[in-house]
Amino acid sequence: MEIGKDIYYVGVNDQALDLFEGQYPLKQGVTYNSYVIKDEKIVIMDTVDKRVQDIWMENIEEVLKDREPDYLVVSHMEPDHGACIQVLAEKYPNIQIVGNMKTFQMIDQFFCLDSQIKRIQVKEGDTLSLGRYTLQFMMAPMVHWPEVMMSYLVEAKLVFSADAFGTFNDDQNPWVEEARRYYSNIVGKYGLQVQNVLKKLKGLHIETICPLHGPVLKENLMQYLRYYQLWSSYQSEEAGVLIVCASIHGHTYEAAQFLKTELEKHGEKVILRNLCHEDISEVIGDAFCYDRLVLAASSYDGGVFAPMDDFLHHLKNKNFQNRPVAYIENGSWAPCATRTMKDITSTMKNMGDLGNVTIKGAMKKADEDNLIQLALAIMEEGCLDEACM
Numbered sequence: 408m409e410i411g412k413d414i415y416y417v418g419v420n421d422q423a424l425d426l427f428e429g430q431y432p433l434k435q436g437v438t439y440n441s442y443v444i445k446d447e448k449i450v451i452m453d454t455v456d457k458r459v460q461d462i463w464m465e466n467i468e469e470v471l472k473d474r475e476p477d478y479l480v481v482s483h484m485e486p487d488h489g490a491c492i493q494v495l496a497e498k499y500p501n502i503q504i505v506g507n508m509k510t511f512q513m514i515d516q517f518f519c520l521d522s523q524i525k526r527i528q529v530k531e532g533d534t535l536s537l538g539r540y541t542l543q544f545m546m547a548p549m550v551h552w553p554e555v556m557m558s559y560l561v562e563a564k565l566v567f568s569a570d571a572f573g574t575f576n577d578d579q580n581p582w583v584e585e586a587r588r589y590y591s592n593i594v595g596k597y598g599l600q601v602q603n604v605l606k607k608l609k610g611l612h613i614e615t616i617c618p619l620h621g622p623v624l625k626e627n628l629m630q631y632l633r634y635y636q637l638w639s640s641y642q643s644e645e646a647g648v649l650i651v652c653a654s655i656h657g658h659t660y661e662a663a664q665f666l667k668t669e670l671e672k673h674g675e676k677v678i679l680r681n682l683c684h685e686d687i688s689e690v691i692g693d694a695f696c697y698d699r700l701v702l703a704a705s706s707y708d709g710g711v712f713a714p715m716d717d718f719l720h721h722l723k724n725k726n727f728q729n730r731p732v733a734y735i736e737n738g739s740w741a742p743c744a745t746r747t748m749k750d751i752t753s754t755m756k757n758m759g760d761l762g763n764v765t766i767k768g769a770m771k772k773a774d775e776d777n778l779i780q781l782a783l784a785i786m787e788e789g790c791l792d793e794a795c796m
């Protein structure tokens with residue numbers, strides 16, 4: 408597939424993979440993107456996962472026809488992109504591998520390349536002339552591995568963005584849902600580093616973004632930059648209340664449903680997620696999206712029920728911050744879920760406290776009244792943030 412003049416997509420759609428990185432459920436598989444630029448010199452931009460090596464090799468041969476590649480640019484060494492470096496170098500021993508200092512450290516960790524294979528080490532701003540086209544390199548450390556770099560194809564106004572702007576599958580509509588889940592779970596921790604790269608991208612005229620997963624992005628590029636700006640600064644996208652619930656026997660879930668109904672009566676958008684039945688990566692994505700959070704959980708062994716404990720540790724690991732939080736706990740003899748949840752949220756930056764409700768078993772009239780009061784506090788907080796879309 409030609410995505411620009413003499414620029415070809417040679418990636419592969421892996422429909423058979425069920426879990427990405429061993430933990431994220433895939434709805435329609437995942438694409439491993441790779442590109443070929445056929446100029447006076449020929450460049451292959453990244454390899455693919457070894458699961459699809461043979462199809463990728465066929466794609467490359469079809470594009471190269473009787474020519475041989477001059478360069479392989481390695482944007483990212485993670486095995487879903489770098490796995491075929493050795494096999495490519497063995498097939499085309501004259502190929503020169505382009506990477507930065509950290510890329511080559513990792514190449515030697517993953518492979519035993521023939522010492523005859525030439526290596527071109529680049530740094531920020533270095534260029535590689537291909538003939539009519541020029542590649543310019545931009546370092547993007549920790550987006551989301553240390554060696555990550557992007558490349559700007561100057562004359563085509565095209566950015567090879569590594570994992571940034573990627574999503575699991577190649578469905579563009581709507582890009583944001585899966586892209587948010589991808590970003591928040593995989594890149595989420597590195598907001599500061601993403602901000603640094605966004606500053607560099609803002610200085611470029613960009614007409615096409617070519618990520619390592621998901622669709623090639625060509626139209627309305629500002630929207631993608633805007634989403635990345637929000638997510639990387641841990642600001643919400645939308646006014647809405649995300650209620651996250653972990654309930655052993657269902658009473659806490661009933662309380663969460665009651666709160667949802669109460670908020671909806673007043674026109675609030677509310678998303679209720681059940682951690683016992685829904686995938687945590689979806690809920691992490693929602694947390695990045697909405698501007699207020701409610702945590703509802705049963706007490707468990709002197710702490711909080713494990714699915715909530717797990718969720719909050721995931722959220723903390725993603726460096727999540729800047730949300731007001733309300734708490735609902737349930738405990739039959741010594742309720743302690745809120746204390747444990749607050750122990751975790753208090754270690755996250757700028758997590759406001761909207762109050763808490765304690766229920767002891769089944770909900771009673773007094774509990775309903777307390778939940779109505781909690782709803783008022785949540786609504787008062789509203790979305791006052793100018794950055795809300």
Ligand SMILES: Cc1cc2nc3c(=O)[nH]c(=O)nc-3n(C[C@H](O)[C@H](O)[C@H](O)COP(=O)(O)O)c2cc1C
Nearest residue numbers: 654655656657658659707708709738739740741742
């Ligand atoms: C293994 C286990 C441990 C529990 N530990 C506590 C506890 O430490 N403190 C407490 O008050 N209730 C504890 N409970 C009771 C639950 O919190 C109780 O199921 C809850 O109050 C009811 O809400 P739910 O229907 O949403 O689970 C425990 C229950 C189980 C099954």
